[in-house]
Each structure stands twice: as structure tokens, then as C-alpha cells.
Amino acid sequence: MIAKVAFLHTSDERLIALSELPSNDPKVCDPRFSLTTFDHENTFIKLAALADIPQETKVDILAAVLLSVAQPVFPHRWVEVNLSDAAMASLRLDAESVQAELVKDCDDDEFEEDIPSAFQGKAEQFYRFLMQAPTPFVMMSGPEHRIDFINPAYVKLIGRLGSDTVLGKPIREALPELRGQPFYGLLDRVYRTGVPYVGLEVQANLMSEAKGEVQECFFDFIYHPLRDEMGAVSGIMVQATEVTERVISRAALNSREDKLYDQWQELEAIYKFAPVGVILIETGTLKILRMNEIQSEFMGQPSLEGEGKVVTQLDPRVPAFESLLERASQGESIRNTVIETGVVGPGQQQRRWLVNIVPLPDKVGEIGKLYAISLEVPPASPSFLN
Amino acid sequence: MSDVAAVSVLRKFGGIEEIEATLLELLRRFGVKPDLTTTKTLHESGTTVLLVTVAPGDFSKVLGNEGRTARSLRVLTRTLGTRIGLHVELELAVESQVSRL
Numbered sequence: 021m022i023a024k025v026a027f028l029h030t031s032d033e034r035l036i037a038l039s040e041l042p043s044n045d046p047k048v049c050d051p052r053f054s055l056t057t058f059d060h061e062n063t064f065i066k067l068a069a070l071a072d073i074p075q076e077t078k079v080d081i082l083a084a085v086l087l088s089v090a091q092p093v094f095p096h097r098w099v100e101v102n103l104s105d106a107a108m109a110s111l112r113l114d115a116e117s118v119q120a121e122l123v124k125d126c127d128d129d130e131f132e133e134d135i136p137s138a139f140q141g142k143a144e145q146f147y148r149f150l151m152q153a154p155t156p157f158v159m160m161s162g163p164e165h166r167i168d169f170i171n172p173a174y175v176k177l178i179g180r181l182g183s184d185t186v187l188g189k190p191i192r193e194a195l196p197e198l199r200g201q202p203f204y205g206l207l208d209r210v211y212r213t214g215v216p217y218v219g220l221e222v223q224a225n226l227m228s229e230a231k232g233e234v235q236e237c238f239f240d241f242i243y244h245p246l247r248d249e250m251g252a253v254s255g256i257m258v259q260a261t262e263v264t265e266r267v268i269s270r271a272a273l274n275s276r277e278d279k280l281y282d283q284w285q286e287l288e289a290i291y292k293f294a295p296v297g298v299i300l301i302e303t304g305t306l307k308i309l310r311m312n313e314i315q316s317e318f319m320g321q322p323s324l325e326g327e328g329k330v331v332t333q334l335d336p337r338v339p340a341f342e343s344l345l346e347r348a349s350q351g352e353s354i355r356n357t358v359i360e361t362g363v364v365g366p367g368q369q370q371r372r373w374l375v376n377i378v379p380l381p382d383k384v385g386e387i388g389k390l391y392a393i394s395l396e397v398p399p400a401s402p403s404f405l406n
Numbered sequence: 407m408s409d410v411a412a413v414s415v416l417r418k419f420g421g422i423e424e425i426e427a428t429l430l431e432l433l434r435r436f437g438v439k440p441d442l443t444t445t446k447t448l449h450e451s452g453t454t455v456l457l458v459t460v461a462p463g464d465f466s467k468v469l470g471n472e473g474r475t476a477r478s479l480r481v482l483t484r485t486l487g488t489r490i491g492l493h494v495e496l497e498l499a500v501e502s503q504v505s506r507l
Contacts, residue, residue: 062481069485083435090470
């Protein structure tokens with residue numbers, strides 16, 4: 021059967037799988053819906069990995085799950101899959117199991133009294149779904165956007181202690197702190213035009229009843245128009261998720277990345293343009309991790325081809341340099357030491373270099389790398405600095 | 407598992423290559439550049455290590471928020487490994503800027 025599945029991730033780490041399946045009854049056109057909650061996305065990932073389903077479908081489903089966690093969007097990504105009943109059941113995406121749960125809930129007398137008449141009949145299931153869903157939902161009616169329905173998740177999202185202070189009130193009365201913010205205008209526009217509005221990472225200042233102060237938050241949300249039997253807009257459904265933590269984390273990450281990029285640029289400039297040889301070597305293996313052109317010349321290597329090679333395996337070898345590296349590997353800083361290389365200059369004289377080597381300790385204090393800077397000195401200065 | 411049984415399992419579920427292909431396709435969908443992604447399979451005392459190296463700019467996509475995506479990919483790799491009777495661990499690495507410059 022062809023089914024559609026979508027996933028959403030809740031702030032308390034759960035994964036909700038929504039599926040739309042064709043009706044079992046050929047006379048009924050309306051699809052069946054299923055909602056399954058997993059304690060963590062990895063629980064579902066394991067199920068999907070082990071399921072005997074086509075590879076391509078598996079990848080589609082896994083990608084949808086991972087993206088729903090890492091890059092959530094509204095409306096949700098719906099993935100069309102062609103799977104057997106058994107396969108859907110093995111993924112716990114079958115409607116039957118959920119219907120069973122709902123039937124059990126319907127037997128609960130306490131719940132029966134709370135259901136508004138607007139949700140009588142089959143819509144009761146939808147009402148229960150919205151009330152229990154960890155995703156915040158609100159339904160408003162009329163041009164004044166009167167709040168007809170609000171689920172506990174939305175009450176929490178807007179910082180209220182209960183629904184009684186907002187339920188049944190127009191939005192401007194229920195959430196007066198939104199004055200001067202874009203939300204009233206957006207709701208008016210959606211009601212007037214019938215065009216949904218999706219807001220991503222929009223800042224809102226909301227009154228927290230618990231803390232008694234206005235708090236700055238960020239939300240992803242959708243304002244979706246609801247239409248009556250004649251097709252006219254009669255209200256707006258709102259689905260929202262708080263993404264404050266994500267916005268703050270990304271701002272911090274961006275700032276760190278900018279700093280890292282600046283440092284990288286600085287280092288790059290030194291390697292490329294400094295009039296000295298620069299080389300970074302791994303301690304122990306003496307593998308060349310990085311080397312600039314001047315250093316390549318010093319080592320008698322074609323430009324930049326020495327990277328990845330081991331110093332002791334180069335041709336020509338530079339024993340004096342190797343010896344200095346060994347000393348530096350033991351923790352000694354080599355300062356202003358002149359050595360001859362195996363490279364011969366224009367006058368058939370050995371070229372000489374003034375070498376400085378600094379051992380670089382890693383996080384645990386062990387010397388992981390050696391950083392060497394070399395400057396060519398004239399051949400006719402045998403006692404230069406030594 | 408006998409050799410015959412192992413071959414049968416591999417035929418049915420694919421080998422380490424299928425795990426590799428699954429991961430690479432998932433990474434591609436996360437916007438990770440396929441031409442800058444390399445994989446390598448290593449065998450270490452009963453464990454098959456799948457080393458996936460991505461470009462420095464793509465590493466944050468693979469890690470996800472607080473490493474969540476990476477953890478899920480590791481869980482996925484291990485689970486796919488059990489289907490073919492292998493203990494497979496995923497190692498994620500960033501292509502060294504040092505070697506690229």
C-alpha cells in the first residue's frame with residue numbers, strides 16, 4: 021500500500037511518527053491516520069534498520085527521521101512509502117495498534133465528560149490526539165481570533181499556568197503582551213487572505229506567569245486558515261515549537277566558527293607569505309603534516325609534495341635536521357641553530373639554514389607535534405649565531 | 407555463524423558496502439558534499455570500523471546539535487551491522503585541514 025509518513029521531534033526527546041494510510045474499506049475514501057510515540061528517535065531508527073523493507077524506502081524513512089530532529093520544518097516533511105501491511109506494522113506505523121489504544125481511551129468515563137460537543141463523533145479521536153500531543157496546537161475562530169481550543173503543550177509554550185486565562189478570549193485580550201509584535205497583524209492577514217503563514221525562528225516576548233516577567237523566546241510556527249463548509253475562512257489553526265535554545269546555540273556556534281575561520285586565515289597567511297620555511301611534524305612518526313614552499317626548498321623537495329611523507333624517508337635526507345627533531349621530540353626547544361642541508365646552492369656550496377623548533381604539547385600535555393621555522397643564512401657566515 | 411549461513415545472510419541483506427551506501431546517502435541528504443566524503447573499512451579485533459571522513463565545512467552537519475545526529479548514525483550503523491552478523495562501529499572524522507592546504 022502507498023502510505024505517507026512524517027516525523028516530529030519533541031523537546032523531551034521523543035519522536036512522534038504520523039502516518040496516513042489508505043482505508044481498509046474500499047467504500048471509504050477517507051484515509052486512516054496513525055500516531056505512534058517513541059521514547060527516542062534511536063528506538064525507531066533501530067526498528068527501521070532491522071525492518072525487511074526495500075533499501076531505498078529505508079533510506080527515505082531514516083533520512084526523514086534524522087532530518088526531523090536535526091532540521092525540523094513546518095509543515096512537516098511527508099514521505100511517501102510503498103510498504104506492505106506487515107512492514108508498516110513492523111515499523112509500528114500501522115493504524116491498527118493506534119486505533120486499539122484510542123478505543124481503550126474512549127472507554128474512560130472521565131474523558132467523556134470533558135469532550136466539547138464540537139468534537140463529538142469521530143472527531144473525538146482528533147480532539148484527544150491534540151490534547152495529548154506534545155506538539156503545541158491552538159485553534160482560533162472569527163476575525164478577532166477567539167481561542168476556541170488550546171492544548172496543554174501550547175499553554176506551557178506561552179508561559180501560562182493554565183488555559184483558563186486565555187481560552188474563549190480574543191487573542192488581543194488573551195495575550196496582550198504581543199502588542200507591537202508582528203503576530204496580531206500576521207493573524208489578521210491569514211484570516212483575510214486565506215494564505216497560510218510559516219514563521220521560522222521568530223522572536224516573541226511573552227509573559228511568563230510562573231516567573232512574572234516578559235521573556236524573550238524564539239518560535240517556529242504555522243498559522244493555517246480553517247475554512248467552513250462554504251469554503252470561507254472561519255478561523256486559524258496554530259502549531260508552534262519553541263526553538264530558543266537552537267537559536268542561541270547556533271549564534272554561539274557561528275561566533276565560534278567565525279573566530280576559527282579568522283585564526284585559520286591568519287595561519288594560512290603565515291604559511292603562504294612568511295619569508296621563512298615553516299613545517300609542522302607529527303612527533304614519533306616524524307610525518308610531515310604541513311610544509312610551505314620555502315621549507316620544501318630547504319628539504320630539497322618539489323613544492324608541497326613532501327606533505328604526508330616521513331622526514332627520515334626523504335631524499336635527500338637532512339641528518340642534522342632529523343637530529344634536532346629527535347631532541348625537540350623529547351621536549352627541548354631548539355633555538356637559532358644553523359645546520360647544513362643536502363641541497364647545494366648556485367656556488368656548489370651547501371646551503372645553510374637557521375632553525376628554530378618548538379614542541380607543541382597536546383591536551384594531555386604530551387608532545388604531539390613539532391613546529392619548525394627555518395631561515396636561510398649566507399654560506400660565508402660559519403659562526404653565525406652558533 | 408557458518409560460512410554458508412554467512413554468505414546467505416550477506417546475499418540477503420548486503421554486506422558492509424550496503425551499510426556504507428546507506429550512510430553516504432543519508433549524509434548526502436544532510437547536505438554533506440559527496441565528492442569530499444571518503445569511507446574506509448578497518449578491522450580491529452573482532453570489530454569492523456567504518457571510518458567516514460567529511461570536509462571540515464560539513465562536519466557540523468554530520469554531528470548535529472550536541473552530536474545527536476552522529477549518535478543516531480552510530481546506532482544505525484551498529485544495528486545494520488547486526489543484520490549481517492558483524493560488530494560495526496562508525497567513526498566520523500573531518501578531513502584534516504592540514505593535509506588539504
